[in-house]
Amino acid sequence: MRRFSILFILLAFIISPVAAQQEAPQTSLNHYIEFLSQSSELVIRRFEMLRKYQDDVSRYRKKPDYGLRLQSSGPLEEYYYKKALHGLGIEAGRREQLNAGTENVWKVLGKLDETCKALETYVLLKDYKRDNLKKSDALVADMQSLFERYAHDKNALYTQIRRTYVEHQSHPATDPYLLTEKAMGEVIASQQRLLEALPYYLNEETSAEWPVTLVRQSMLDDEKALATIGNTASQLQYPASDMVGSFKSALASMQDIKGRALNDHNFAAQQSAKHGNEVYMSLLKQFNQDMVEMYEAFVGYSKPVHLLLNYPKFSPVMKAESSGDVVVSGKGTPPFQDKSYQPLNVKKASAPASAAMIKTLNQYVDWINQSLRQMHMMQMIVRNYQSSAEYYRDATKAPKRANLSYSHEDFKLPSSEYTLLLAASSALPEPYRKQVSGEAEVLMNILQEMDGLSIELVRYTSEKQYLQDQLKRSDAILDRYVVLFDILDKKKEQLYNDIRRIHESYPNASPTASWYIAGNAMLKTMDNAHDAMFGVRDYFRGDVPKLPETTVLEADSRQLIADEYKNMKGLQRYGRSNGLCPYTPYEDLGTNAGRFAEKIQKYKPASSGYAAHPYESFYYFYNNELVYQYNNFIELSKAGLLKTINQPDVFAFRRTKPQKPAAPPVENEEPEIEKPVEKPVGNIAQVQTNNTEIPAAPKPPVREDARPLTNEAAPLAQVKRDTVYVERVRVDTVYVDRNAQLQNVTRSLDGFAPNNMVLLLDVSSSMNSPYKLPLLKRSIKSLLTLVRPEDMISIVLYSGKARVVLKPTSGAKAAEISRMIDLLQSDGDTDGNEGIKLAYKTANKQYIRAGNNRIVLATDGEFPVSDEVTDMIRQNARQDIYLSVFTFGRNEHTGQKLKKLSELGLGSYAHVTDASADLQLILEAQAKKLAGK
Structure with missing residues (x-):
């Protein structure tokens, strides 16, 4: 048995080199590529680690009591390195050169690993508290240098690998697999050149120029590549042929990132490196995780026919800090450059476009x-x-x-x-x-x-x-x-x-096709709707004495619906829930055109109250219910049809006449008389005098922060009260004429108590309507024009899982709050109970003594409320945190649960309409006045 074992080992030693030499050159070369890709992933992890660490360092410099942390970088994996060195499919001389390049890359990785671990030890020992981050800065600089050195050595090794691959290529250049490989490789190389030209700054506060021109040119190059790549796919075997389409999709995704990058590179983005850094990381992830992966899948699926070469993943680098600031010019903006044109001379063509x-x-x-x-x-x-x-x-x-x-x-x-x-x-x-x-x-x-x-x-x-x-x-x-x-x-x-x-x-290429016939019928309706829309504009501008006639539009609407099966003959119906169904936009356009005509007929000027311009509702209806449906149909069609354009809200911005400064008020010589505080149900408010101890109300007692405790068994106490006099100026609007208040509201918070307002917003999918979420956003933004630094605004969402999306934020940051409002989108389901709990928790944390502490629940429908939440609302109302409820929708809600919640919370209840949206939330912010105001 022992002799047999020795013989087996000897045979293994003899056979092993033979087997290795039988390995194809392309296979050995791909071992090197695999090593580079795995090494790049390791570098990316170190890169990410450094990014997070630097964020901590920035916070520490501002607040030294903040401790630094650094995750362990883990061991340096040798498997792929050794696998690359032992690939014997390449002749000895060339393999020696490749191994030397591999050794260079490995040494850099080792040095980077040592530097990371030195930084980890430094942080773990908290030496940064002793040397004020001096060694940290040195180690970070070393890591940045090593990232750059690794990228250089990696690219040098890949160049060697590529040269060797070409030398061993025996297939003709016209081979479809090689043509496809070449086309994909050129696209990948183009993306890598762009990434290498883009800057990434470790300090996001760095303000420097960003290569807009390069990104723009890269987009144009991608567009050409998207038009040509894949021409050889039909000559490839499945599934390699399928990967060409996947690679093309990956390139389209890169194109989308670049498009957003260009559009988002506005003035605000130019003030720091944050935008450029985000673009860099997005492109890097898309490059490595999608484009290179699809290319490797193509190489893998091509193995039965051809052995091709993979492409290594990209490794990031960090640019040196720039001192160049983006300067805001002090010169006035020059007028736009206009051009005048003669009417376009159009000639009839004989052939389709x-x-x-x-x-x-x-x-x-x-x-x-x-x-x-x-x-x-x-x-x-x-x-x-x-x-x-x-x-x-x-x-x-x-x-x-x-x-x-x-x-x-x-x-x-x-x-x-x-x-x-x-x-x-x-x-x-x-x-x-x-x-x-x-x-x-x-x-x-x-x-x-x-x-x-x-x-x-x-x-x-x-x-x-x-x-x-x-x-x-x-x-x-x-x-x-x-x-x-x-x-x-x-x-x-x-x-x-x-x-x-x-x-x-x-002329249309398919004039008898149902797509073309139905599209033309829809376009006729759209043209009449367009004329009606412009008639409405002219009326509100005062150019015409009355609103347009809608007889033709109504007839079009009816005819479009009546001819549906004749116009759509042969087109597949998938059902309303299927976005590919052409019947849905066709039917909706016909129905909505009739509704638009009816809307024009039934328009009546608002009799009272402040409202947005009445044209706004026509603007939303025309664009969302007509143009959107028509363009949706055109996108589904393959009939050479043309989309139509939206119309702007020409009354959205109207200049207000500059208000003359008001004359200073005349001093009233009569002694000022204190007004009694209105007492909410179940709560006793006290009139406060300076430095006076006032006995607390028998029930409930008062806690240290001047809010009554709900524990009725607590002992009575003598508590010093705030010297600010607070008057609750209105009772629950359940009992008050809301319209009368809207007519008399003052668009100012001068003299009113500071606000701690928590906006509890329902952004479930049902809020996706012109009568809901847009009105909610408008209502909030109308308040943001008035808020003061002392006012605190918080936002809690309860679509899906309840969450705080805006922590208590001062009114001095109204622009920041406004940006958050713009980001709100309707999605998910409603979880009202958890939302209310979180809202009260937020309100209690930011409680303002003698302020207007209020939760405003905004929703479009009722939801079951647990006994626990009901009791929470009641108790907090006794503690001077009130709950108001706003409802949204085309029609006023008839349910009573939400009204009862507002009564229980000693707050207001209102159905927000287009006429009341701008002032509704301002009323909530004016719920308390300061003394003498």
């Missing part, structure tokens, strides 16, 4: 719609700013207020779409291309001037220039916005009409 041309024309429509969305965003921003700025017109009061601020970081120029649009315009005939691309350029110029004016306002408010000129420059900028909004509205209409004339000059 190409698919590329139809795609380009629809790109123009999409770009117009994106421009209108950004204009609407700017309208909202300057509207909110205008209402805030008026409180700083009085030179005597302005310096006493919190600083006036302005931010337009939510406004984003549609730069990526514009870049791709110009590139795609080559599909249009020259005379048409020149005119429509020129008109699009004018629209872009207008948006750029809007952006420039907003940057001016950032500087204007941050430097407090409004204190010197009493809003003179601010008024000039706002006046200019009015002009720009109107010009963009007219210019986009001209561009769309020219796009449509070009489209209609070409």
